[in-house]
Amino acid sequence: MQTYMVGGAVRDALLGLPVNDRDWVVVGATPAAMTDAGYLPVGRDFPVFLHPETREEYALARTERKTGRGYHGFSFHAAPGVSLEEDLARRDLTINAMAQDGQGRVIDPFDGRRDLQARVLRHVTEAFREDPVRILRLARFAARFSDFTVAPETLALMRGMVQAGEADHLVAERVWQELARGLMEARPSRMFEVLRECGALARLLPEVDRLWGVPQRAEYHPEVDTGVHLMMVLDMSARLEASLPVRFACLAHDLGKGTTPASVLPKHIGHEERSAKLLAKVAKRLRVPAECNELADVVAREHGNLHRSGEFGPAALVRLLERCDAFRKPQRFADILLACECDARGRLGLEEQPYPQRDRLLGALGAARAVFTREVAAAAQAKGLGGPQVGEMIHAARIEAVQAWLASATPQAAARERA
Structure with missing residues (x-):
């Protein structure tokens, strides 16, 4: 032995x-x-x-x-x-x-x-073609060892496997397992680039595959191509050491741009809602864990509003926080903001830009959470109010608290800018 x-x-x-x-x-x-x-x-x-x-x-x-x-x-x-x-x-x-x-x-x-010395990913024998999971594994290794190339004969073998329908027989749990591990590698974009090059991405994640070649407005996206932007966002999530739920949210945040009518391009009005609907299909098909799916759903629906939140007044800020369920789940809200920062910085030439929306939103959340909701509810009950009316009073108190915080924070921010 x-x-x-x-x-x-x-x-x-x-x-x-x-x-x-x-x-x-x-x-x-x-x-x-x-x-x-x-x-x-x-x-x-x-x-x-x-x-x-x-x-x-x-x-x-x-x-x-x-x-x-x-x-x-x-x-x-x-x-x-x-x-x-x-x-x-x-x-x-x-x-x-x-x-x-x-x-x-x-x-x-x-x-x-x-x-290893040549930095090449190469199959051992023709038996490679017998197991479609190996396509995913190789793509994951490409994300881990980002300076490795795929041997031409191995890439040809993978293409043949996809064309023969082997990728169509992958079970959902194994696909998710490999995708999740690849998303957590040092350069996750490489996994999707390899899957796309061999044709497997179109079979496994057509919602992602169709994003390449879709134009965006250059004033917001200097890289223009939506697929290129998505890869930059994923790599930014790795650079910022984001968790798996955040990285999956980054992957799914712009799915709706792949279904924007050609007649209105490069604008993508309403893509957030379309992204959320496509995400729901992906999550069901791949049996994505609830933690990842729920975070990605909020990011898909609200990332545009979170980016624009610097323009929002106190009432709009509180409504946004409520839609994000930030009062009940403040840690998840921090993850939502991280995904949005990856989106904002995953753009050509903007990789080092700050994301001031984070501090403003977290400051507003802190002010609103400081409201003693039990005292507000007790005051409402003392007036004979109940049910939805209590909720309205809490909502109004939070707006008032955010308004006061904005009034106190603005001069401080202006002073920091002058300094």
């Missing part, structure tokens, strides 16, 4: 990156031998075991055979006679098909080190 560290841990070590998770392959063992040694079986589809002390995963060397469409269309064969090279041959990319033995020697039958 021989044990090897495999996959990403070997790759990252060779790149000089931190190794956070280690996977192992065991050659020459049986499930019975593993359990006798104290390993805990956890694999459902093929023999995988947890180390009794480290809890790291140890898989028996295996081969696989395509038996049907999609991610689940495989049968696996694990036996003591399966070699390490046979196991590595079933992996997706050459940079992930290396192993390291107990003496630190790297086993590299498919020239993964060469591709």
Whole structure:
């Protein structure tokens, strides 16, 4: 029985990156031998075991055979006679098909080190075409290793897979899992660029794919193209270290611009509402988690108003805060503002611009939240009022508080500008 560290841990070590998770392959063992040694079986589809002390995963060397469409269309064969090279041959990319033995020697039958040095993402064998999830994985690696290119033959293989309909058989949960991981990489735009280049984006997210080539008003969007803008917004969200819900909101905020009638371009009047409707379809189709979907819905509907909020008076500000549910969910409102900042700064030449709307809106929210709603409600009840009338009085008190805050904050802001 021989044990090897495999996959990403070997790759990252060779790149000089931190190794956070280690996977192992065991050659020459049986499930019975593993359990006798104290390993805990956890694999459902093929023999995988947890180390009794480290809890790291140890898989028996295996081969696989395509038996049907999609991610689940495989049968696996694990036996003591399966070699390490046979196991590595079933992996997706050459940079992930290396192993390291107990003496630190790297086993590299498919020239993964060469591709690491050349900064190339290349498939291991033609078996790559049998698993459509590999299209998503490669795109995600392109977002992580943004200076890597995709080998021309691998890109051609991916295009062939899409044309053959393999991408149409991806299950929603796996698509979302890979998209979510890609959104959290250092340069998420690369994931979507690769998916678009091989044709998979049009199958998986046509609402995003159609944004390329859609013009916007140059005075607001010097980059003009909506798809280019979206990629800049996503990369800004990574630069600002935004959470997954914020990054997904960035992805979905302008979907409606892809359905703007050509006769009214480059204006996009009403695109916010159209974006929200398209988002609802995407979220249902991909089973997007509620936290991501709900934040993205508010950003899609209100990002235009949030951008223009510097022009709003106290009444309009309070109505905007109420629509964003900022009083009940102030932390989510901060995330909404971060998504809007990514949108504002994800524009050609405007990447370093400030986003003063954030401070103004958070200041207004703080003033409005300082209103003691219980006291207002008690005063209303003392007058014999109830129900909607109490809500109206709270609303009016919040407007008054925001008005007072604006009056006190404006001179201070003017003084800071003069200084």
